[in-house]
Amino acid sequence: MSLSINNVTKRYRIRARKSVVNALNGITLSVEKGRTLGIVGESGCGKSTLARLIVGLEPPTEGSLLWSGSPLGQGVKNTFRSRHSKTQLVFQDPYSSLNPRQTIGACIAEVLKTHKLRGDAEISARVIELLAVVGIAADMQTRFPHQLSGGQRQRVAIARALAAEPELLVLDEPVSALDVSVRADVMNLLVDLKNKFNLTYIFISHDLSMVRHISDEIAVMYLGRIVEYGTWDEVLNNPKHPYTKALIESIPEHTNVRGIDFENVLEGEVPDPANLPQGCAFHQRCPLAVESCKLKVPELLNATKSHLVACPEVLK
Amino acid sequence: MTNLLEIKNLSVVISEDKRVLVNDVSFEIKPGEAVGVVGESGSGKTLSALSILGLLARGLKIESGEIRFKGADLLKSSAEDLRSIRGKEIAMIYQDPMTALNPVMKIGEQLQEVLDSHQHQITDQKTHILNGLAAVGIADPNRAFDSYPHEFSGGMRQRVMIAMSLLLSPELLIADEPTTALDVTIQRQILALVAKERKRRNMSMLWITHDLGVVANLVDRVIVMYAGRVVETGTVDEIFKAPKHPYTAGLLASLPAAGRDRERLESIPGVPPKPWQVLNTCAFAPRCKEARDICSSHRPELTSNESSSVACFFPLGVKQ
Numbered sequence: 202m203s204l205s206i207n208n209v210t211k212r213y214r215i216r217a218r219k220s221v222v223n224a225l226n227g228i229t230l231s232v233e234k235g236r237t238l239g240i241v242g243e244s245g246c247g248k249s250t251l252a253r254l255i256v257g258l259e260p261p262t263e264g265s266l267l268w269s270g271s272p273l274g275q276g277v278k279n280t281f282r283s284r285h286s287k288t289q290l291v292f293q294d295p296y297s298s299l300n301p302r303q304t305i306g307a308c309i310a311e312v313l314k315t316h317k318l319r320g321d322a323e324i325s326a327r328v329i330e331l332l333a334v335v336g337i338a339a340d341m342q343t344r345f346p347h348q349l350s351g352g353q354r355q356r357v358a359i360a361r362a363l364a365a366e367p368e369l370l371v372l373d374e375p376v377s378a379l380d381v382s383v384r385a386d387v388m389n390l391l392v393d394l395k396n397k398f399n400l401t402y403i404f405i406s407h408d409l410s411m412v413r414h415i416s417d418e419i420a421v422m423y424l425g426r427i428v429e430y431g432t433w434d435e436v437l438n439n440p441k442h443p444y445t446k447a448l449i450e451s452i453p454e455h456t457n458v459r460g461i462d463f464e465n466v467l468e469g470e471v472p473d474p475a476n477l478p479q480g481c482a483f484h485q486r487c488p489l490a491v492e493s494c495k496l497k498v499p500e501l502l503n504a505t506k507s508h509l510v511a512c513p514e515v516l517k
Numbered sequence: 518m519t520n521l522l523e524i525k526n527l528s529v530v531i532s533e534d535k536r537v538l539v540n541d542v543s544f545e546i547k548p549g550e551a552v553g554v555v556g557e558s559g560s561g562k563t564l565s566a567l568s569i570l571g572l573l574a575r576g577l578k579i580e581s582g583e584i585r586f587k588g589a590d591l592l593k594s595s596a597e598d599l600r601s602i603r604g605k606e607i608a609m610i611y612q613d614p615m616t617a618l619n620p621v622m623k624i625g626e627q628l629q630e631v632l633d634s635h636q637h638q639i640t641d642q643k644t645h646i647l648n649g650l651a652a653v654g655i656a657d658p659n660r661a662f663d664s665y666p667h668e669f670s671g672g673m674r675q676r677v678m679i680a681m682s683l684l685l686s687p688e689l690l691i692a693d694e695p696t697t698a699l700d701v702t703i704q705r706q707i708l709a710l711v712a713k714e715r716k717r718r719n720m721s722m723l724w725i726t727h728d729l730g731v732v733a734n735l736v737d738r739v740i741v742m743y744a745g746r747v748v749e750t751g752t753v754d755e756i757f758k759a760p761k762h763p764y765t766a767g768l769l770a771s772l773p774a775a776g777r778d779r780e781r782l783e784s785i786p787g788v789p790p791k792p793w794q795v796l797n798t799c800a801f802a803p804r805c806k807e808a809r810d811i812c813s814s815h816r817p818e819l820t821s822n823e824s825s826s827v828a829c830f831f832p833l834g835v836k837q
Contacts, residue, residue, distance in 0.1 A: 243700035243701065243702065243703075244700055350788045352788060353788075380557040380558055380727075380788070380789065381557055381727050381729070381768060381771070381772070382557060382764075382767070382768055382771065382785045382788075382789065382804075383784075383785075383788060384771070384772075385771035385772070385782035385783065385784035385785070386784040386785070386786070388773075388782050388784075389781060389782055389784055392780075392781070407700065407701065409701075410772065410773045410774060410775075411773060413773060413775070413779070414773035414777075414779055414782065415779075437775075447702055448701060448702060450705075451701040451702045451704065451705040452701060452730065453704075453705075453708070453728070453730035453731045453733065453734040453735075454730050454733070454734075454774060454775060455729040455730045455732075455733045455757060455769060455772060455774065456733075456757075456774040456775065456776075456777075457733070457734075458733045458734070458753055458754060458757045458758065459733070459734055459753070460733075460734065461705065461708070461734040463705075463708065463709035463712050463713070464709075466705055466706050466709045467702050467705070467706075468706070470670055470672060470673070470703065471700070
């Protein structure tokens with residue numbers, strides 16, 4: 202079983218500006234069962250759009266997404282829903298992803314009813330079981346989200362995702378909204394759950410240190426394309442693409458006091474996704490750019506067997 | 518050297534029910550020094566900073582304490598005196614430049630307003646503003662002058678905010694999480710800009726953040742806050758290489774970093790308490806590996822030792 206994303210493109214039309222945003226451009230990826238793929242990139246790179254496509258919240262404009270061979274996000278409504286339960290999404294902000302007027306027990310029970318996973322008699326026992334799995338005591342089930350801390354709320358959101366008995370969990374910035382001292386706890390929980398239920402993870406974050414911690418493979422995205430892909434070690438310890446390098450150099454590490462280089466800073470801004478430059482989208486900021494970068498979008502090619510880079514200059 | 522800013526025993530409460538949010542906080546900033554205040558949400562770091570400029574929201578009150586800027590107590594200053602200090606001697610930049618800038622006023626007018634409100638003796642004001650915008654890396658200052666904030670990206674808006682804050686060459690810049698909303702490559706640009714301007718102007722800085730990585734790379738000295746109190750202070754090397762408070766040490770150990778074990782993070786159990794719940798004990802005791810009986814019956818005072826201080830009965834790396 203695996204996830205395969207084949208040449209997926211997603212375009213959004215903006216009527217007011219009479220323009221088209223290419224949120225995703227020809228994304229091809231596969232994730233083997235039981236692995237964790239980390240996706241990193243800055244705002245507007247398309248990482249959250251990809252998450253929405255994988256769980257079927259939106260269909261792709263072109264291309265296909267398959268989970269163990271069957272398409273995601275293209276079925277008629279009923280089958281669509283049952284396929285859905287195999288892929289679930291945990292959102293960044295548990296303050297807005299949980300219904301404030303629903304107790305956390307009811308919130309999890311709703312999933313069990315919608316997907317008809319348990320009979321009425323078994324629902325309450327299953328809710329307690331799911332809460333226990335994420336470390337929340339049974340007597341908390343009558344509480345409302347505002348009575349919980351941020352970390353507890355994110356645990357509930359994870360329990361709700363697990364209620365559907367997914368095989369693939371998409372985690373979109375799952376710890377970014379949490380207090381620093383509770384992030385480690387939630388990260389450890391995610392690692393435990395993955396082993397316990399033999400889950401496959403897509404871990405999306407702008408925080409490279411979290412992605413480094415949890416990922417087997419990493420894809421780096423820039424403006425709707427994958428610019429580098431490989432094992433976590435290849436991508437983070439031997440980055441090839443100039444954007445990946447700049448991204449890694451930009452992370453202020455607390456283990457490296459005064460270590461960040463403020464002299465050689467990557468200049469410029471991420472271009473507007475509705476008005477992409479010709480050629481490589483990174484060429485205006487790139488220290489290695491040559492004339493040909495302005496003309497042709499670079500293909501993602503093998504640097505080694507498992508390490509792919511979309512930059513002809515570093516592959517020379 | 519005399520201190521530029523001295524905060525002594527500052528306490529901030531909710532006016533209505535006197536619940537304590539900032540509890541007996543003291544620290545100082547020397548001329549030219551960059552100080553980082555780190556803490557989680559609710560630790561009191563932002564309220565301490567807002568207190569300096571008299572900008573606390575309605576409903577909050579400074580219960581006690583002194584805030585001395587160049588010797589004068591700002592808490593006893595008249596509203597008029599405070600106005601003349603704000604923006605001129607002490608400037609502030611905020612987390613979200615979109616809400617800090619006026620959305621219906623051109624950038625140029627907003628910068629002009631700073632000069633006007635301080636009746637500054639600058640003869641060619643427009644040139645001064647354009648130079649200010651150019652200095653923060655805005656490519657076309659003339660165009661920016663006539664633009665509205667929404668026409669800029671988040672990073673560019675933050676540059677405008679920085680230009681505005683530096684317009685009258687303040688002696689102290691207070692920055693409240695100014696890069697948290699920005700992407701990492703843009704964050705690095707802004708940090709580099711601030712580091713450069715600080716050096717050039719020999720300006721003091723108070724940098725408030727929850728991001729330990731930013732602090733480790735930007736400031737000279739660090740103040741760690743937890744549940745409304747200062748729990749540790751020290752030079753950036755002391756704090757990051759030999760933390761004494763178990764909270765500081767636990768926080769540093771809980772963060773993934775290059776070269777660390779990828780299997781398991783050292784987590785801190787539990788959640789931070791509310792400041793008013795832990796007035797007479799060590800606020801960190803319920804989550805602390807080192808805690809003993811005294812920690813949940815008495816409150817450790819902040820005790821200094823040369824360049825550092827710590828509020829803990831059993832500080833790490835110190836012989837008992």
